[in-house]
Amino acid sequence: MRVLFFGLLKDATGKSSDSLDLPAGATAGDVLEHYAARLPAVKSALPSLAVAVNQRYASADTRLEEGCEIALLPPVSGGLENNRRALLTRHPIETNTVLDKIKSAADGAAVVFEGVVRNQTRGRKTLYLDYQAYEEMALGQMEALAERALTQFQIRDLALVHRLGRLELGATSVLIVVAAAHRAAAFDACRWLIDTLKRTVPIWKKEYFADGAVWADGEPFPEGIPRGSSPASGSPHPERASK
Numbered sequence: 001m002r003v004l005f006f007g008l009l010k011d012a013t014g015k016s017s018d019s020l021d022l023p024a025g026a027t028a029g030d031v032l033e034h035y036a037a038r039l040p041a042v043k044s045a046l047p048s049l050a051v052a053v054n055q056r057y058a059s060a061d062t063r064l065e066e067g068c069e070i071a072l073l074p075p076v077s078g079g080l081e082n083n084r085r086a087l088l089t090r091h092p093i094e095t096n097t098v099l100d101k102i103k104s105a106a107d108g109a110a111v112v113f114e115g116v117v118r119n120q121t122r123g124r125k126t127l128y129l130d131y132q133a134y135e136e137m138a139l140g141q142m143e144a145l146a147e148r149a150l151t152q153f154q155i156r157d158l159a160l161v162h163r164l165g166r167l168e169l170g171a172t173s174v175l176i177v178v179a180a181a182h183r184a185a186a187f188d189a190c191r192w193l194i195d196t197l198k199r200t201v202p203i204w205k206k207e208y209f210a211d212g213a214v215w216a217d218g219e220p221f222p223e224g225i226p227r228g229s230s231p232a233s234g235s236p237h238p239e240r241a242s243k
Contacts, residue, residue, distance in 0.1 A: 001064060003031060004071040006134055007204035008215045012041030022064065028053055029060030031070050048075050050225050052202070055137040059226035071134050073202050074215070085158055086142030088135055090165045093172040098159050102177045107156060109183035111190045115174040117167050121216075124209045129167045134202040138162070141201045145193060153189035155180040160193065162203055173205075200225065 003018045010016050022030055028051045036043040051058050052071040064070070095114060103110040117129050142160045149158060161175040176193050180186040205216040 001031075001067065002069045003035075004069065004134065006071065006132060006202065007074040007206075009039075009041055009045065009072055009074060010132070011215075013039060020070075026064050027060060028058050028062045028064065028070060031064070032060060032072070035072070042072065045074060049073060050075070052134070052137055055134075055140060057225050071137065071202070073134065074204060075199075084143065085146035086139055086160045088133060088139055088142075088162055088164055090163065093161050093163055093175045095172065095175055095177075098161060098175060099177050102157050102159050103179045104156070106181070107179040108181045109179070109186040111176075111178045111180075111183070111186040113174075113176040113190050113194055114172045115194070117169050117171045117173055119169050121207055121209075124211070126169065127208045127210060128169065129173065130206045130208065131162070131164045131167065131173065132204050132206070133162070133164055135164075138202050142197065145196055145201070149178075149189045149193055153180070153192070154182070154185040155189045158189065158193070160197065162197075162201075164203075 001020050001022065003020050005013050005016055005018070020031065020034065022034075032042070032046060032049070032051065036046050042049075050073045051060070051062075052073060053062050053064065054068055055071075093114075095112065099110060099112060117126070119126050142162070146158055146160060149155065155178055157179045159175070159177045163171070163173050167173055174194070174197070176190050176197075178186045178190045178193070180189070199222055207214055207216050
């Protein structure tokens with residue numbers, strides 16, 4: 001089995017992936033217990049971790065099969081092609097290009113949200129940011145959010161774009177564009193999209209300051225996403241970790 005590490009776990013383990021042999025009938029919880037027993041960073045973060053098996057969120061009792069891919073996920077802090085509404089890119093985000101692609105004459109409103117790299121966090125001078133993602137899963141989660149928004153809100157179309165890699169001050173890190181007949185629905189959908197993306201999509205931000213670097217504080221995963229506590233380790237406790 002292949003195990004993937006992201007965010008602070010990647011730093012703590014010194015690698016992005018590992019190979020693990022487990023007996024037949026093993027569960028995701030067994031993977032967590034294996035690494036918690038060997039890596040203090042996993043043990044301390046256990047209550048706030050989520051687990052993905054083959055790019056889907058999974059509970060600790062999920063049975064594993066030979067050759068599957070398991071990801072240990074800390075809480076989460078070009079152009080669109082082929083009718084996709086979500087994009088991950090390592091290039092500067094072209095807001096006007098995306099906006100022109102989404103809006104049409106049928107729309108009475110087009111709401112644009114840009115997340116921008118600011119020059120400080122809680123009084124510490126920021127030099128630059130670095131975004132990392134579990135890319136295949138993040139894209140799938142972003143596409144799913146787009147479909148949910150189209151169902152939940154009276155909007156016509158939307159786009160979600162998130163940048164990865166090193167971002168300098170003033171750069172756009174995330175872009176959301178929502179087009180609708182009426183502004184209220186567009187505003188509501190845009191707010192829901194950015195709030196939900198920040199809590200559920202496996203993308204992490206590392207902040208580099210003049211006096212060091214840290215993974216950005218984030219919110220715990222929502223209740224609908226199973227945490228990393230295995231059946232033997234008790235109930236998870238709310239805890240803030242990197243996003």
